[in-house]
Amino acid sequence: MATSHETVETAQTAADYVGHHLGFLTFGQHADGSWGFAHSIDEAREMGFWAINVDSMLISVLLGIIFVAVFRFGIKNATSGKPSGFQNFLEIIVEFVQSNVKNSFYAKNELIGPLALTIFCWIFLMNTMDLVPVDWIPWLAQTVAGDSHLFFRAVPTADLNITLGFAISVFFLIIFYSIKIKGLGGFLGEFAFHPFGKWALPLNLILELPGFLAKPVSLALRLYGNFFAGELIFLVIALVGYWQLPLHFGWSVFHILVITLQAYLFMMLTIVYLNQAHTTH
């Protein structure tokens, strides 16, 4: 927290401080044709489509590895005798996900359980990065890189690319299972003939298609909006001097709820959408 105070004094304004925390560590092609990291937000914008946010990717992949490693370790050491506390903890998570899948997914599909568990745990871990004080991870990255103007954002779910990546993957799964279960004709027929029969085909398309396309967009934007707004409020709180300590505490405690709820919602909505893809009308 002290680091944030110093940053405010050395930086010119509050807007500069917040703006500096909103830049990604973007790797891409510069305007002159060479490849490298962007040094400002405008430069990152000019890189266009073929640029990658290294910070979000690094942290999300790292957290994914941690998730897989922890569960693998738990499974290797699982016993049917007297379980350790760690094993109990993993069982609580797995049973929680399992009961949710059982309650709202009625078809038979072996992918849904592991998918739901992965989505829940991974998004939960990525959201939890929000609770690390806003300056610590950027400061660490700047120290390691030896560059005090390095951009680094610690919360991968506050990056629209990451949340859209999740949502589009789920969207492709919805399309894949819809076509697999109902056939291409059945899948398209849902849009063409569903509310008003086949004589009102254009009207049916107008009614059904936006709802279908809104699924991935609302999934991605819900997660992104919550964490972008949450991170910004942390940044604004970091500007107020020593009074930030109780404020940070309060907002963090509230954010624990948001973190869990958003991970849960993403998992639940994935299950519900995939259940819709498996049921015929």
Added chain:
Amino acid sequence: METVQAFSLIAAAIIFGICGAGTAVAFGNLGGKLIESSARQPELAPKLQTQFFLVAAFVDVISIIGVGMAFLFIFSNPFV
């Protein structure tokens, strides 16, 4: 430039206000009905709570996107 910034701030304020008002009404209704119905049939409460969180997500989404957009207008305005 200053005019754009001033208008963006006003826009952000309006977005915050309307988003807050909308979700307040929605969550008031939602939570009230949840408590009402779980008082009527307590054995259904866990099931209703799951449904409550799902509907809360649908209620929440537009306003939280609005709040995100408002923050974007305040701190890194795309029009300036």
